[in-house]
Amino acid sequence: MAARFQLIPGGTVTTPAGFSAGAVHAGIKTRGDRVLDLGILYSEVSCTAAGLLTTNKVKAAPVLVCQERLAGQKKARALVVNSGCANACTGDQGLADAQEMTSLVARKLGIPAAEVLVASTGVIGVPLPMARVRTGIERVVISRDGGHQLARAILTTDSNPKQIAVSTRVNNTKITVGGIAKGAGMIYPNMATLLCFLSTDARLDPRLAEWALRGAVDASFNMISVDNDTSTNDTVILMASGLAGNQPIKDGTADAEAFKAALQEVCVYLAKRVVRGGEGATRLVEVRVEGAASEQDARLAARAVASSSLVKSAVHGADPNWGRILAAVGRSGAEVDQSKVDLYLDEVSLLKAGSPVQFDVEKARHILKREEVPIRVCLNLGGDAAVAWGCDLSADYVTINSAYAT
């Protein structure tokens, strides 16, 4: 598919028409010099909303609140989010606190509480400091370019805010898609909380919103993670204001494809930024699996390589130990015939039809030291392909994760 969208310089989640945001230091994070830790995303009008929430059976209180609200009316006008405390494993009090957060925002903005969504990220098992949350919500000032603040307010151990906006055209109307995300905490990326808030001014019906969101997340955040390996708080929300004024987009049309491509571009960009912001990460590993017997196989194999700790360690050490790549493919669950597999590090051929190729070790080392390391696996069994992303694994990861809560 040709890129039919344009990157908007400095774009963020409040770039699409109708959205504004703001954030404050509420004091939920007690370390750091007044870092932002609470924010609100607001839409002038009621939005069509879709969400993908954690599949973990232990679900944080805000996830339970979103689950209920998104199952009902599929409408939202605002969302409130805090970092520094996950409000997970906090019992009935946690649920009451998450609901109170939405009520406070509803009262502040003069909208129904049922149209306010909520998300949290941070340490598990600690109650929210509600006095600080109440004062914090009171003090948030929302503005059209507040998305930049909100992108910083959701960070935990991430090094940098992650934000983007792109525009495209559907039935001769310019529409815009924006988003922000946070991740980190990764050997397996989604063992830490993934939060992603997406906005668009396109007019969408709820089914198209859900379908497009699922497709975009499958090709992005789900390719930096392992099935079911999700945190208690993972939350991806899409809000569509409809203020671009386009004719409603119908499923199965070129317009729907254009919208989906724009949404996917935003999600892939944010997912790669999440990987790059991984704890201790210095490099991005892009794993492309081709010639798989099915799309599912391609996805399984690509993710197995991108999430292999041994592959990640080898990349960190610029060690062309390609046997680890092949071993990961073999245990991925994908159909593999080892006598057919080809393996490439960028243009360097490492393995051809299952047999080792003499290769230039110094050249391979140079490729492994790039900021983006491209690994390609050709299974030569069929026509399906998939791309997954991972980071290298450095000793810093361990240092960071040895002392997080305390």
Next chain:
Amino acid sequence: MAARFQLIPGGTVTTPAGFSAGAVHAGIKTRGDRVLDLGILYSEVSCTAAGLLTTNKVKAAPVLVCQERLAGQKKARALVVNSGCANACTGDQGLADAQEMTSLVARKLGIPAAEVLVASTGVIGVPLPMARVRTGIERVVISRDGGHQLARAILTTDSNPKQIAVSTRVNNTKITVGGIAKGAGMIYPNMATLLCFLSTDARLDPRLAEWALRGAVDASFNMISVDNDTSTNDTVILMASGLAGNQPIKDGTADAEAFKAALQEVCVYLAKRVVRGGEGATRLVEVRVEGAASEQDARLAARAVASSSLVKSAVHGADPNWGRILAAVGRSGAEVDQSKVDLYLDEVSLLKAGSPVQFDVEKARHILKREEVPIRVCLNLGGDAAVAWGCDLSADYVTINSAYAT
């Protein structure tokens, strides 16, 4: 089950009647001061043999050879093993080399090549230096206490040899079970090669040998690993000489249980030693899951916790960040009702019926600094339980794995 077996001090794989072994420095490992890297296990008589081989779809040449031989006659008299080279992803030459290793041993010992098994561990994708292997096999001298040498010859990055023997009684006859193992390379233990060679002088029929081996491995090595997450070379072999002179053990009897208990004791001991010998590991984490809705659920949950990098990092830092334990349980696939879960660190209660308990943080830290850290999760949904083991995750792991092949 009461322990019905006795530990034999200094016991190893050659302790049971009829077994001998030997090892040499063949020069397959080019670093290290003449470390042992090739060895032979030999039985005076033809043994009933059973094996569990890697489920990885990329299988090393020696695994393919064992697979074929064990599918046939279920008999073995010897096995030859080398470290320093995995003979995996080595094409037709690799297969020829593995077969030649068994032929050389057969000729040396005057036994049929079809009764010789073979295993390799080390770097993938490099052909065996067969000139050295040939001279090495020639030079091996086998002896009754050669099991100690063999235990060292199979090591790669393991810090210590792992060996044990126990005895028990079946129909008034003393029988002995011995074993050696190597592991390491672990965030997920079995991403590195697991080799385990078990011997017994008990008389077993082939079906009981397979059944007992499967049960013992499920309760031991499979509880330090994640399903399907196996290396290209994983090999567990049991050889039963029958020289104890017992009446044949029948399945479903108390004698069969006694044999299985002894075999399991050997495997659990070796599995825990494999975890303790993990790269950079300083502590053993024992995760017991109780009250699960099924045995499968208990196993899934226990393994998810024991293999969680975030839990392992927290243990390394003695950080009582118990939310990571609960998050791992929740994503394990096991049935979980978060409002029913209890969590304990040894005797310290951390979570009761899904709500946090005020606990003594200093006491929890002390427990996390022990050599064995006991974590207990009560799901309170049923009557099934399982135990899994993991090690902590230290920065040394990354240092070791950043430069292994080169």
